Amino acid sequence: MxxxxxxxxxxxxxxxxxxxxxxxxxxxxxxxxxxxxxxxxxxxxxxxxxxxxxxxxxxxxxxxxxxxxxxxxxxxxxxxxxxxxxxxxxxxxxxxxxxxxxxxxxxxxxxxxxxxxxxxxxxxxxxxxxxxxxxxxxxxxxxxxxxxxxxxxxxxxxxxxAPSRPRRSRAPRVPKQASAPESTSRPTETVILAEGAGKLSLGVEIDPLKLTEEDRKFVFGIIDSIHSYREAHPGNEPDVTSRETDSDTD
Structure with missing residues (x-):
């Protein structure tokens, strides 16, 4: 040793x-x-x-x-x-x-x-x-x-x-802005039935750019039917507000 x-x-x-x-x-x-x-x-x-x-x-x-x-x-x-x-x-x-x-x-x-x-x-x-x-x-x-x-x-x-550590400068805080609520309104068409049985409302929530040819015929066919029915029964026009938009409360 x-x-x-x-x-x-x-x-x-x-x-x-x-x-x-x-x-x-x-x-x-x-x-x-x-x-x-x-x-x-x-x-x-x-x-x-x-x-x-x-x-x-x-x-x-x-x-x-x-x-x-x-x-x-x-x-x-x-x-x-x-x-x-x-x-x-x-x-x-x-x-x-x-x-x-x-x-x-x-x-x-x-x-x-x-x-x-x-x-x-x-x-x-x-x-x-x-x-x-x-x-x-x-x-x-x-x-x-x-x-x-x-x-x-x-x-x-x-x-x-221990070595001193430089303090990190903090970026000024930017107050968060409340984001605007997403619109829940949707186009609606309402037809008053001629015999007083009530009314029929159609709410539309579609992306027209994604519609296939079959879908377009189906959707616009329904819309055309509503317009034709309204023209055939001019005395059953709904209120203006009911024809514009209808709030989605689902």
Whole structure:
């Protein structure tokens, strides 16, 4: 197994495209195998999205869980197969790699955390917000006491770290105009029967453009019959209003 001397000593970059929950669940997944693989590479992390794999491998290299050749170290073996040791190992890693912010003390303000984070790790905006969330969850898991101001202002830290989003301009509301009710009137012809038996009304609801030759003969034949009957009985003219339109109350 590799020792800590084999670990890459380049500058630590706090994980941001990886949640602490995913980190812990990956340990459980590894523990399901009898032994760790010869190397921790992308093919072994096939269940993770590509961008998360990159952040994950970077975290393992920077914290000494794998060496520069991606070979698992004794530290990774301990944190995978000894669940009781996990808080101890996580505490060691947090105190070692997040020392600049922990050194701010138990009364540091949220703004001090943001400023020190940017100065120490070069992260800002959304990246810093995600990285701080990982750090806070790891510290809590390890039982490390952080500033009460950070816990109390967690929402404020997230808002300040997250980039502001421009407000979308709203188009002026246009009052809805009541749509005009559809006309329900229809042409009607009424004939007063000569012998006083009553009257006959004919309502027409047709599309003349769709009439077949047979339909045209039938429809206009009825209309012609009404006109002929009225001409033969000129004294039985109906009221003018009854001949124009008749409201459809169906």
């Amino acid at each position: 590799a020792t800590n001397e084999d670990v890459t000593t380049s500058t630590f970059v706090p994980p941001y495209n990886l949640t602490f929950g995913v980190f812990m669940s990956s340990l459980d997944r590894m523990a399901g195998d009898e032994a760790l693989p010869s190397v921790i590479d992308r093919s072994y992390l096939h269940w993770m999205p590509g961008t998360v794999q990159s952040n994950y491998l970077s975290l393992f290299r920077k914290t000494g869980l794998i060496d520069s050749n991606d070979v698992p170290t004794q530290l990774l073996h301990d944190i995978v197969y000894n669940q009781d040791a996990r808080p101890i190992v996580v505490e060691r890693l947090v105190r070692e790699h997040y020392a600049p912010v922990l050194d701010l003390g138990p009364y540091a303000t949220a703004q001090q955390l943001l400023d020190t984070w940017r100065e120490s790790f070069g992260q800002s905006g959304e990246t810093r917000r995600k990285a701080i969330r990982f750090f806070m969850q790891a510290a809590k898991f390890a039982g490390i006491t952080v500033s009460k101001n950070w816990e109390r202002n967690a929402d404020k830290i997230s808002r300040q770290a």
